[in-house]
Amino acid sequence: MNIIIIEDEFRAAKSLQNLIKELKPEASLTGVYDSIETSVEALSKDHQPDLIFMDIHLSDGLSFEIFKQVEITCPVVFCTAFDQYMLDAFKSKGVDYVLKPFSREDIAEALRKVDELKKFFQKKELPDLEALLQKISQPQTTAKSSFLVFKNQKYTTILTENIAYFYIHNEITHLVTFNKQQFPLSQSLGQVAELVSPKQFFRVNRQYIVNFSAIKEMEHYFQRKIYVKLSVETPEKLLINKEKTHSFFSWLEDR
Structure with missing residues (x-):
């Protein structure tokens, strides 16, 4: 698999x-290209x-x-510090939208999605890639109503409405209920974000997804961040960076 990076921040590109x-x-x-001009030049001359x-x-x-200057036929993983371009990204052959600062898990999840399309990329004649990518990027119409969990040698089902938040600890995703029970999950936090209702749950940062019903209050924090307090205590301060506050x-207002 041949991969190129289009990124003007040296550290992000190196990472x-x-x-x-x-x-x-x-x-x-x-x-690795750092501008529209150099990217268009490279994509126009070289094989995709x-x-x-x-x-x-x-x-x-x-x-x-x-995309306006050269035809791109391969999938694209967008990596950005801004979340307001998500719709445009998926219209531009985006298979994933990774927010900076990204983690190892974020990039691994993006590569996993691409691998799911690998059999199509290897064909000499591609199918309707645009329709295929659109189908993959569409959010699920029905949110997951419960999660099957395993703890203390027992399986149990937790209703999603009873979950206050999800978070990552030691690279394992956990769910925490309103009555302060905690269970490990097999899914990544990115997969959980795709399963739950986007109206009810919000991924505030790389480590946490919170339930609207669990939000108690918010206050301004250093460097224009927002400190979110939940009705169920979190292991660490729940902070939203300035790029994601909008x-x-x-x-919050979409109710």
Whole structure:
């Protein structure tokens, strides 16, 4: 698999390169580009890669301009600090939308989604890739109503409405109920986000997904962050960075 990175932040580009080499050592990183101009030039001359990791804010504009100047036939994983471009991203062959600062888990999940399409990419004649990607990126119409959990050698079912929040600890996802019970899950936090109702649950950062009903109060914090207090105590302070506060408050108002 040939992969290129379109990213104008040196540290983010370097981090992506290291994670891709670690998670997919058989892949070839064939180029790193930091602008619309250099990306268009490369994609116009060279063969299309199998996958692109693409930032949205580049030094000379928004990366969506690339799609207007050159035809891109491969899937794209968008990595950005802004969440307001999600709809545009999925319209532009996006198979995942990773928010910065991204984690190893985020990139692993993105590569897993791409692997699910691998059999299609290997064909000489691709199917209707646009329709396929649209189908994959569509949110589920029915949210998960319960989670099957295992603890103390017993299985039990937890209704989703009884879950105050989900969080990651030691790379394992856990759910915490309103009566303060805690259970490990087999799903990643990214998978949980796709299963629960986006109207009822919100991923406030890389570690936490919270239930609207669990939110007690909020207050301003350092560096324009928001400190969210839940009715059920969290192991650490629940902070939302300034880039995500707008979408968080929009979610709160969408009732």
